[in-house]
Amino acid sequence: MIQEDYNRLNRFFHAISLGSRTISELSFEINRSVFYSSKKINEKVENTPVFISGLARSGTTALLNHLFETKEFATLTYSDMPFILAPNLWQKLKGNTKQTALRERAHGDQIFINNHSPEAMDEVFWKVFLNNEYIKDDCLKINTISQEVLSKFKEFTELICLNNYTNQPLRYLSKNNNSILRINSLKEQFRNCHIIVPFRSPLEHAQSLLNQHKHFCSLQHQNPFILKYMNWIGHYEFGLNQKPFDFPPLVQEELNHFSKQEINYWLKTWFNYYTFILNHPLKNEFIFVNYENLCQKPLETLFEIKEKINLKFQFQKIEPFILKEKMSSDLDSDGLKLFKECMNLYEKIKSINPN
Numbered sequence: 001m002i003q004e005d006y007n008r009l010n011r012f013f014h015a016i017s018l019g020s021r022t023i024s025e026l027s028f029e030i031n032r033s034v035f036y037s038s039k040k041i042n043e044k045v046e047n048t049p050v051f052i053s054g055l056a057r058s059g060t061t062a063l064l065n066h067l068f069e070t071k072e073f074a075t076l077t078y079s080d081m082p083f084i085l086a087p088n089l090w091q092k093l094k095g096n097t098k099q100t101a102l103r104e105r106a107h108g109d110q111i112f113i114n115n116h117s118p119e120a121m122d123e124v125f126w127k128v129f130l131n132n133e134y135i136k137d138d139c140l141k142i143n144t145i146s147q148e149v150l151s152k153f154k155e156f157t158e159l160i161c162l163n164n165y166t167n168q169p170l171r172y173l174s175k176n177n178n179s180i181l182r183i184n185s186l187k188e189q190f191r192n193c194h195i196i197v198p199f200r201s202p203l204e205h206a207q208s209l210l211n212q213h214k215h216f217c218s219l220q221h222q223n224p225f226i227l228k229y230m231n232w233i234g235h236y237e238f239g240l241n242q243k244p245f246d247f248p249p250l251v252q253e254e255l256n257h258f259s260k261q262e263i264n265y266w267l268k269t270w271f272n273y274y275t276f277i278l279n280h281p282l283k284n285e286f287i288f289v290n291y292e293n294l295c296q297k298p299l300e301t302l303f304e305i306k307e308k309i310n311l312k313f314q315f316q317k318i319e320p321f322i323l324k325e326k327m328s329s330d331l332d333s334d335g336l337k338l339f340k341e342c343m344n345l346y347e348k349i350k351s352i353n354p355n
Contacts, residue, residue: 031086056237070313073173074164123234202342
């Protein structure tokens with residue numbers, strides 16, 4: 001949804017609403033003052049949100065779509081663009097929009113979307129209220145979040161639930177790979193939340209990241225607006241604006257020894273990410289979901305998730321998903337060493353949770 005859909009007028013509104021911190025913050029405050037009602041929140045919001053956060057290309061979007069289809073959750077969708085921080089006000093101003101035809105998203109990965117599809121956009125909130133302080137030239141830092149900002153985020157999630165309310169209380173659903181940077185604070189604010197962390201076989205995962213990196217570098221060279229768009233909404237997973245997570249005490253500088261155009265960089269990225277996950281103090285509270293199982297036996301995997309996050313919805317027959325990923329040539333000596341280290345971690349994660 002970030003290609004030819006955006007004419008000059010659309011791009012202007014995106015630049016105004018997403019490119020200006022002042023306007024974004026003002027839109028949030030106006031939306032909150034007009035629509036926030038404690039009485040309505042208590043009646044229409046169930047305060048047990050679900051946060052999906054993983055390394056990109058681990059099945060986070062598939063999980064988001066499956067859970068969103070239950071109609072037990074509220075989340076941001078493409079129709080909330082570009083006034084992400086004022087979803088209720090924007091809904092009133094534009095009215096109900098006709099659902100557009102499904103089309104494959106820019107990733108070219110057999111996932112089809114339209115203007116009503118859910119997407120990871122709550123990163124805009126953090127960019128605005130943390131003033132981009134965690135976004136460095138070469139990495140993304142662990143977030144330090146005040147109680148004031150956390151309270152505002154809670155109100156933001158409640159307003160999104162209120163905006164989507166039909167006939168039953170809704171839970172907030174977030175798919176945001178950057179949530180891992182602030183997961184401790186989110187858990188403090190939402191004590192009853194569920195945190196889903198997908199994982200994927202390291203070589204296939206690294207290859208998928210490399211393929212997408214090359215793909216988006218090409219797209220962004222051809223169309224600079226795509227680069228601006230991804231910066232505005234805080235997507236730094238791949239492309240010309242790719243930034244790795246900085247997870248102390250891991251030595252992120254080791255990534256500089258590898259080229260982003262080669263698979264070793266992405267194997268090292270995988271290793272750093274899941275080393276951090278396995279050493280995290282909340283590890284035992286994470287719901288680990290195996291990407292391969294989600295693709296090959298989706299119904300069984302979703303049923304196990306359903307039990308852990310207390311869903312009422314009964315999933316029906318879901319066809320297995322076969323992703324045809326282009327694999328690269330054989331690994332060099334550094335790659336083989338990294339791959340072995342990654343596989344050791346992968347087996348440890350599988351032993352924690354069979355999903």
